[in-house]
Amino acid sequence: MAAIETITNTLTNSPLSSMIENMGISVAKAQAALDSNSIEMLKSLASSTVEIGGQKISLLNLGFVPSFYAFTEATFDAKMDFSLAESTSFNADAVVSVQTQVVSATVSAGFARKFDQSASASSSIAARMVSLPPPENLVTLLKNLNPVGLTTTT
Template identity: 65%
Template sequence: MGAIATITNSITNAPLHQMIEQMGISVANAQAALDENSIKTLKALAEKGVEINGETTNLLLLGFVPTFYAFTEASFEMKMEFSMAESEAFSVGASVEADFGIVAASVSASYSRKFDQSASGSSSIAARMVSLPPPENLLEKLKTIKPEL
């Protein structure tokens, strides 16, 4: 099977709905990992004791909060380019020579047929992530512990 047929077959049989589904699941898994990381950071800030003027407090009560991230968009793009060319050439030539009663004739013919094909494909996945402020409920809870936050 030629390159063009192989790529065309792959594209036309591509399970696009599965690709989109997998991208969505991947983004959801990545978001869950980001959230889990923010929770770990929150716990670390709460456990980290700092002494200031003889008083020990944790970083959370000093106003440090973890950074939260969210995916705002994700895109999947697939491109395919292919070209095919065919050329055909036919030529006939003849010559006659006469020399002292001898006649010679020659005939030549040529035929050529050329095929050229090229194919290329590419795909890309892009995701955009932004940082968000801590959840409002977390800030409200922290304010009940230390009102000046």
């Protein structure tokens, strides 16, 4: 019976709140990494130049902007099921023969106790990520800046 109690306790004491918390933290870390990547791409575009008509112009000044991404939803599914079964059976066969002053009996007895337990669990995590336009403040700033890196070569 200890195995059944162990399975029951394990399944009913699952740390669901910890799993959901860890998923939230993971999504936040992933979002921060996406944002950092976009910022690094912004720096790279600002420092990369091409020469057009004798002028070196940064890709940023040409209108290239990095892609920004955001998680719009995250789903955590956890499914658990378990079953317990216990059965007891008893059977007895007896043959009794009576003769004069002699009694004999043959007894065949059987006793069986069976335990059956099973447990299963599954989980899945899904996240949806979409591309967003650059932050509005960045676009406004870029429109108002004098072309950085715009130099004329003679």
